[in-house]
Amino acid sequence: MWHNLGQLLRYRGLIQSLVARDLKARYRGSMLGFFWSFVNPLMLLLIYSFVFATLLENRTQGIQPYAVFMFTGLLPWTWFQSSMNEATGSLISGGNLIKKVLFPAEVLPIVTICSNMAHFLLGLPILAIFMIYYGVTPDWIELPWFLVALVVQFIFTAALALLLSALSVHFRDVKDLVSNLLTFWFFTTPIIYSYQQYPEYKNYFDLNPFTHLAISYQEILFFDGPFGHKWWLLALGGASIILFFAAYWIFDRLRDSFSEAV
Amino acid sequence: MNSTAITLDHVSKIYRRYGGRQFSTLKSALLSGDLVRKLRPEETFQALKDVSFTVPKGCTYGVVGRNGSGKSTALKLVAGITKPTIGTVHVEGRISALIELGAGFHPEISGRENVFINGIMLGLTKKEITRRFDEIVEFAELTEFIDAPVKTYSSGMYMRLGFAVAIHVDPDVLLVDEVLAVGDEGFTHKCLDKFGEFKRRGKTILLVTHSLGLVERFCDEAVWLDAGEKKAEGDPTRVVGTYVTDVARQEERFLAASDEKAKHDAGGAGQATPAGPVEAESHFGDMNQAGEGRWGSGGVEIASVDFQDANGQSTHVFHTGEQMRVILGVKAAAPVRDFVFGIGLFTADGAMVYGTNTDIEELESDRLEGEATVTLTVDSLDLVEGTYKLDVAVHKRDGAPYDYHRLLHTFRVKSRIKDGGIYRPKHHWDFSTAIRFKPPK
Numbered sequence: 001m002w003h004n005l006g007q008l009l010r011y012r013g014l015i016q017s018l019v020a021r022d023l024k025a026r027y028r029g030s031m032l033g034f035f036w037s038f039v040n041p042l043m044l045l046l047i048y049s050f051v052f053a054t055l056l057e058n059r060t061q062g063i064q065p066y067a068v069f070m071f072t073g074l075l076p077w078t079w080f081q082s083s084m085n086e087a088t089g090s091l092i093s094g095g096n097l098i099k100k101v102l103f104p105a106e107v108l109p110i111v112t113i114c115s116n117m118a119h120f121l122l123g124l125p126i127l128a129i130f131m132i133y134y135g136v137t138p139d140w141i142e143l144p145w146f147l148v149a150l151v152v153q154f155i156f157t158a159a160l161a162l163l164l165s166a167l168s169v170h171f172r173d174v175k176d177l178v179s180n181l182l183t184f185w186f187f188t189t190p191i192i193y194s195y196q197q198y199p200e201y202k203n204y205f206d207l208n209p210f211t212h213l214a215i216s217y218q219e220i221l222f223f224d225g226p227f228g229h230k231w232w233l234l235a236l237g238g239a240s241i242i243l244f245f246a247a248y249w250i251f252d253r254l255r256d257s258f259s260e261a262v
Numbered sequence: 263m264n265s266t267a268i269t270l271d272h273v274s275k276i277y278r279r280y281g282g283r284q285f286s287t288l289k290s291a292l293l294s295g296d297l298v299r300k301l302r303p304e305e306t307f308q309a310l311k312d313v314s315f316t317v318p319k320g321c322t323y324g325v326v327g328r329n330g331s332g333k334s335t336a337l338k339l340v341a342g343i344t345k346p347t348i349g350t351v352h353v354e355g356r357i358s359a360l361i362e363l364g365a366g367f368h369p370e371i372s373g374r375e376n377v378f379i380n381g382i383m384l385g386l387t388k389k390e391i392t393r394r395f396d397e398i399v400e401f402a403e404l405t406e407f408i409d410a411p412v413k414t415y416s417s418g419m420y421m422r423l424g425f426a427v428a429i430h431v432d433p434d435v436l437l438v439d440e441v442l443a444v445g446d447e448g449f450t451h452k453c454l455d456k457f458g459e460f461k462r463r464g465k466t467i468l469l470v471t472h473s474l475g476l477v478e479r480f481c482d483e484a485v486w487l488d489a490g491e492k493k494a495e496g497d498p499t500r501v502v503g504t505y506v507t508d509v510a511r512q513e514e515r516f517l518a519a520s521d522e523k524a525k526h527d528a529g530g531a532g533q534a535t536p537a538g539p540v541e542a543e544s545h546f547g548d549m550n551q552a553g554e555g556r557w558g559s560g561g562v563e564i565a566s567v568d569f570q571d572a573n574g575q576s577t578h579v580f581h582t583g584e585q586m587r588v589i590l591g592v593k594a595a596a597p598v599r600d601f602v603f604g605i606g607l608f609t610a611d612g613a614m615v616y617g618t619n620t621d622i623e624e625l626e627s628d629r630l631e632g633e634a635t636v637t638l639t640v641d642s643l644d645l646v647e648g649t650y651k652l653d654v655a656v657h658k659r660d661g662a663p664y665d666y667h668r669l670l671h672t673f674r675v676k677s678r679i680k681d682g683g684i685y686r687p688k689h690h691w692d693f694s695t696a697i698r699f700k701p702p703k
Contacts, residue, residue: 014382021379025370028411100362101383102342256345259338260277 001252007104014103015111022115037122041078045071045126052192063194065134071127072221073191073214076149079120080157080210081182086112087161088168088178095262105258106251109161113154131221142220142227149216152237156209159244166251169261189214212236266354267435267466268317268340273349275310275335275490309335311490312349317483319354320464322457324481324498326474326505332490333470337361337439340468355434355466358384363424369413373404373423376412380427394430401452402426422449429456436460439470454480474502475680510579510676517578517672554651554669562598562630562656562664566591567671582677582686586643590636590654597631601664605638606653608669615650615684621659644686647677 027036045067053066063069087109091098094108131137168174189210195202205211212232219227310332317323325333338344339351341359366383367376377398381391391398399408402422404415412420429436438457457480460467469481477484477498484498486505494504571577572585580586588605604619620627652671657663677686693699 013388014379017379017382017388021368021371021375024375025368028370096362097366097383099343100359100365102357102359103383259344 001249004104004106004252004255005248008106008110011104011107015107015114018107018111019114019118022111023118026115034122037119038126040119041071041075041123042126044074044078045130048074048192062197065136068127068130068134068136069194069218069222070192071130072217073189075120075123075127076153076213076217077186077189077191077210078123079116080153080213081186082119083113083116083157083161084164084182085179086116087157088164089175090161091165091169091258092172092175092262098262099259105255106162106248109165110158113157113161117154127221136222138221139224139227145216145227145230145233146220148230148237149213149220149233152233152240153213155244156213156236156240159240159247162244162251163247166247166254166258169254169258185210194218206232209236209239265319266316267319267321268323268354268468269350269352270313270315270336270339271350271352273310273313273336273339273346273351274308275332275339275344276347277307277309278305309490310339310346310487313487313490313492314349315485315492315495317466317468319466320461321483322461322467322469322481324477324484324501325468325470325487326472326477326484326502327487327493328509330489331487333487334361334439335490336487337437337468337470340435341437353435356385356431357435357437358428358431358433359437359439360425360428361437361439363421363428364412365424367412367420367424370411372410373399373408373412373415377408377423377427380424381431384428384431386431398423398426398430401430401456403449418446425453429453433465435466435468437468437470440472474506478502506676510674513674514578517674521578521670521672556665556667556670558655558657558663558665560665561596562592562594562601564590564654564656564665564667565593565633567652567654567667569671569673578673580643580673580675582645582647582675582679583642586640586673588638588640588652588654590638590656591633592630592636592656593633594630597629598664599627599629600658601627601630602657602659603636604653604655604657606655608651608653609684610649610651612651612669613684615645617653619655627659642688643675644688645675646681646683646686647675648684649674 027034030036032039048070049067052070090108090112091105094105097103097108098105164174164178168178185208188204189208190205191214195205195211195215198205212229213236215229216227216233219225219229313332313336325336327333335344337359338361339346340353341357341361342351342353343359343361364376364380366380368379374395377395378388378391381394381398382388386394399405402419402425404419404423404426407415407419412423415423436457457467457469469477471477481498483496484501485492486494486501488508493508494501566589568576568589568591569578569580570587570589571580572587574587590603592603602619602621604617604621606617607615609615650673651669652673653666653668654671655663655666657666
């Protein structure tokens with residue numbers, strides 16, 4: 001296992017070029033090209049702000065400007081959601097590679113996370129524009145925590161992606177299960193609403209790992225005042241690292257079966 | 263210095279026969295640490311059975327065998343893409359596998375970008391690819407198209423590019439699985455030259471192919487796998503020879519079986535269909551168009567047809583230039599005074615190669631009674647490789663058949679020389695002293 005993890009570092013060049021290929025290939029042949037990376041989150045933002053700020057206005061009055069609040073949580077969630085959706089099936093769709101070329105299979109789910117992260121990073125300027133437009137200023141001292149949250153989310157996503165991609169090779173049901181669970185997960189996470197509005201559910205929110213990521217992003221970028229959620233974030237980071245090794249261990253155990261089962 | 267490049271030590275590989283997943287219960291999974299439960303023997307397929315061989319460094323090693331004999335499995339094991347179920351595989355040095363060319367090419371991006379990604383996938387660094395890039399493109403003969411998306415490539419271009427990248431990985435061990443058929447003649451030669459260069463530089467090549475000539479010409483050693491078992495190993499000419507003999511034996515069995523079936527379908531061996539003269543006449547009229555079958559009045563019956571070689575062994579497979587005997591066992595219920603024996607030789611697609619009968623050759627019939635045999639000996643079967651069909655007949659001088667076997671008997675001619683056409687005249691070449699050829703390998 002440790003040996004294979006070391007191997008993975010040697011393959012970072014491959015991950016890099018596969019991510020680049022993904023990004024290039026995704027919009028190749030489309031008129032707007034990379035512009036879609038900006039348009040997609042923008043559309044999401046418009047739809048959600050219309051529904052939750054205009055149609056269901058009374059519920060979200062406490063949080064202003066609502067669009068910026070929601071966007072700070074929605075962007076990282078989109079990264080997480082598309083990563084999970086794509087990574088779960090990545091070993092199956094990359095089956096041709098696994099069967100014919102010798103390379104570590106974990107590269108495939110990791111590449112999907114990375115290329116979705118690129119889209120996430122491309123969405124950040126839009127967030128910045130919205131923040132400037134609405135006059136929301138983050139605490140500059142808290143910005144390094146943004147990077148921490150990014151790393152924690154990456155490890156957390158990678159852990160789940162490794163586990164689920166390996167399982168989905170043997171149980172094809174996992175892919176559908178995951179996409180349905182993610183919808184459920186989205187609405188139980190305080191992204192389109194604030195967890196402070198529903199203190200009676202706090203314990204349930206705390207059980208949800210993504211709550212802590214969402215709250216962290218919101219506190220760092222949106223809410224004034226000190227970043228009070230940092231211990232939760234660090235704890236989640238620690239747990240993610242443990243989860244990552246556990247998931248990698250399982251992935252490693254199942255590795256030999258991939259080339260036959262995909 | 264360790265002088266073996268590839269070692270397979272008592273390797274067996276068992277595949278699941280069905281796509282279905284057989285999972286263990288959670289409890290046994292936890293106990294055995296294995297998600298997949300042990301399969302029953304009837305659910306598995308053993309692709310390799312206790313195969314061992316070693317390939318010394320710098321050796322070009324051929325793997326031959328029928329389809330499904332485990333050749334590609336062996337190659338995948340050596341490449342490390344799958345793991346052996348039992349036994350160990352050890353490979354010394356960097357491997358490049360020409361198994362599926364261009365696996366991992368992305369259709370939307372350009373050939374240039376794909377070369378880089380494919381190269382990195384095969385273990386090169388970006389710098390190494392940059393250095394070899396021009397050479398790769400030139401080898402693939404794609405200089406003009408390298409910036410076009412790969413989806414616009416023809417399948418030949420696609421394969422050439424895949425081959426070019428894989429061969430420029432500069433491996434210590436090159437695994438080749440039947441990929442030489444990718445390009446036109448010129449490209450194939452270029453590939454062979456490249457293999458030759460590898461060989462000269464002391465690299466190890468493992469070559470899986472159905473092209474036996476290539477194995478004989480190119481390999482230092484060879485192994486023959488059959489149904490997952492090692493049948494022969496060592497000198498390529500000997501291994502290929504044993505393999506070819508076995509294939510011939512199997513073909514012989516197959517031809518004998520189909521021969522038997524054809525006779526049976528045509529009215530049961532030994533039982534000529536008693537057909538009326540009118541019907542026989544109409545058949546006879548379009549003899550050259552008629553399909554296989556058997557007809558005739560039955561006054562004389564061809565009860566058996568046997569092919570024998572020079573040693574009197576029954577066979578259906580001959581080599582070019584060998585002696586062939588066709589032996590007809592005939593039966594006449596009542597004495598017959600008017601009879602002609604004839605044969606016609608056809609290619610598999612129905613073109614007549616040769617036809618003769620005793621009447622044409624001015625043998626005048628006198629008397630035939632009871633059981634007898636007729637032997638036609640072809641002293642030298644000067645036909646090129648292929649499958650041939652035989653008509654045999656006994657009929658009256660006016661053509662009315664007693665028993666006519668139309669295309670019922672099949673034999674195969676094998677040849678080491680892949681010349682064209684049907685007929686190989688006995689021939690030899692002479693050259694004046696200004697022309698010289700390399701001595702045969």
